[in-house]
Amino acid sequence: MQSALQNFPADLPMSMTIAAARHPGGPEMLTLMERPRPSAAAGELLLKIRSAGVNRADCLQRMGQYPVPAGATDIIGLECAGEVIEVGAGVQGWHVGDRACALLIGGGYAEYVNVPAGQCLPVPIGLDWDEAASLMETCCTVWSNVIMRAALEPGETLLIHGGSSGIGVTALQIFSALGHRVFTTAGSEEKCSACLGLGAELAINYRDQDFVEHVLMATNGRGVDVILDMVGGDYMPRNLKALAEDGRLVGIAATRGREVNVDLMDAYRRRLTITGSALRRQPIAEKARIVESVRQHVWPLIESGRFKAVVHSVYPLAEAAAAHQLMESSMHIGKIVLRVA
Ligand SMILES: NC(=O)c1ccc[n+]([C@@H]2O[C@H](COP(=O)([O-])OP(=O)(O)OC[C@H]3O[C@@H](n4cnc5c(N)ncnc54)[C@H](OP(=O)(O)O)[C@@H]3O)[C@@H](O)[C@H]2O)c1
CATH class of the missing domain: 3.90.180.10 (Medium-chain alcohol dehydrogenases, catalytic domain)
Known part of the structure; x- marks a missing residue:
């Protein structure tokens, strides 16, 4: 000691x-x-x-x-x-x-x-x-929200908004390396093509394509199990439409607005969960728990070269x-x- x-x-x-x-x-x-x-x-x-x-x-x-x-x-x-x-x-x-x-x-x-x-x-x-x-900031944010909060299970699908962001490049690599089908949105063709190179199955240029339509097409109308969102605002009702039954939306920012208008009965009928978190404000003990989980699950992906x-x-x-x-x-x-x- x-x-x-x-x-x-x-x-x-x-x-x-x-x-x-x-x-x-x-x-x-x-x-x-x-x-x-x-x-x-x-x-x-x-x-x-x-x-x-x-x-x-x-x-x-x-x-x-x-x-x-x-x-x-x-x-x-x-x-x-x-x-x-x-x-x-x-x-x-x-x-x-x-x-x-x-x-x-x-x-x-x-x-x-x-x-x-x-x-x-x-x-x-x-x-x-x-x-x-x-x-550290992106690995802990992504892991704590998608796994520890939204409980992404093996075999489930994930939509990540802002795939070219620091958060996005981290989430794309981690969850594609773990075998999930991962879809993403980004704001240019160059960014979309980078996202495909980082493991996205589908990269949707949100400036000229409707992500709800493309996600539903890619999942035969079912929707995705989890969405990692940093946009909020008018994305919120559209996110709910892109979720499968029992789907989970986990938000980390609301750059397009905090106040939203959603159909709650639709969310209830399809048993959707809306959650989110802010890493910086969490207690030291909770951060240590997240960091330990990142050490166990994400660090081996880095050391084996599956996440760069x-x-x-x-x-x-x-x-x-x-x-x-x-x-x-x-x-x-x-x-x-x-x-x-
Ligand atoms: N809650 C937490 O604990 C936590 C922790 C870390 C980060 N965050 C938040 O996560 C976000 C990303 O952080 P970062 O440091 O990785 O920032 P960043 O690299 O600057 O990324 C911001 C991204 O937002 C994208 N974006 C903007 N509008 C969009 C839209 N309508 N649809 C899809 N993507 C859109 C931008 O892509 P385009 O240029 O293509 O539009 C850009 O890639 C920030 O909002 C940050 O505050 C939250």
Whole structure:
């Protein structure tokens, strides 16, 4: 049992560089600044960050539209990869110098971050820092929603909206590797063709095709068992039409609107379930449960090469503004990463 704090190196700097916005606003608000360096409390690791993943929620936070959960750091960044520098009291199984991927409540756009040890996994064999940094937020979101919440069963079918997003490229690969028939939507022919290459059986360009019609055609009128949605709004009644009897809709965002108009009696008659979740706000123990399930079920897919990190672009931390501009342009396919050290 590890009881004492392991600390390396002894001469850690007292401050660190972060990328942050002094005031809410556009991507150009992101600049480098200095902050005190955190340290590892009991149950935590301190990581020296090598790379950090960029997620859509980071843009919302920069604009002041994503309130930071109570008690969390206000530094942007929900995932990273780096070396363990300190091991907090009571932590077992981690050592100074280990390479870790971390799911963060915040703090990724920085040189150092403290994180509960249960939210860390070893960097999968063969991955570089940029690839390792791109995994935790999407793997945990996708796995916890599609499997732990919507209970996708072997042999069932899945529709993933936004197949070219960071979330989408993750879900497409995981569930096609596990043998599911997977359908997806994306906003251009180039994105649709990338989705087909990542395991989608059918990629529907939502700008000129009706996904309900195409999903029903592909399933002989039955519909899909599970939908992973990030759109909401007017997609909601259409999602319900695309679900099979006993189907489950699991939502992670509502970019086209939170308030919806659906036929509840149709949902009841066909025994549909509507659910969803927000990963960042979940308790530490629940995040650890999700991370452990990802370690058991998703990490082997990565280490056997059946799921590959899809890193579209890498920017130095000093160019976080350009990374956010790219994300907001929606020209990317897969993940955007910041290289910190
Ligand atoms: N609840 C949670 O715990 C949780 C966790 C992580 C992420 N999320 C959410 O999941 C979403 C994806 O996150 P990300 O970081 O992967 O972002 P991202 O890479 O920027 O992806 C956003 C995607 O939304 C797609 N999209 C927009 N309108 C669409 C529509 N009408 N139909 C289908 N796709 C559409 C865009 O595709 P086109 O450019 O082709 O339109 C783009 O690929 C975000 O909304 C994020 O906030 C939620």
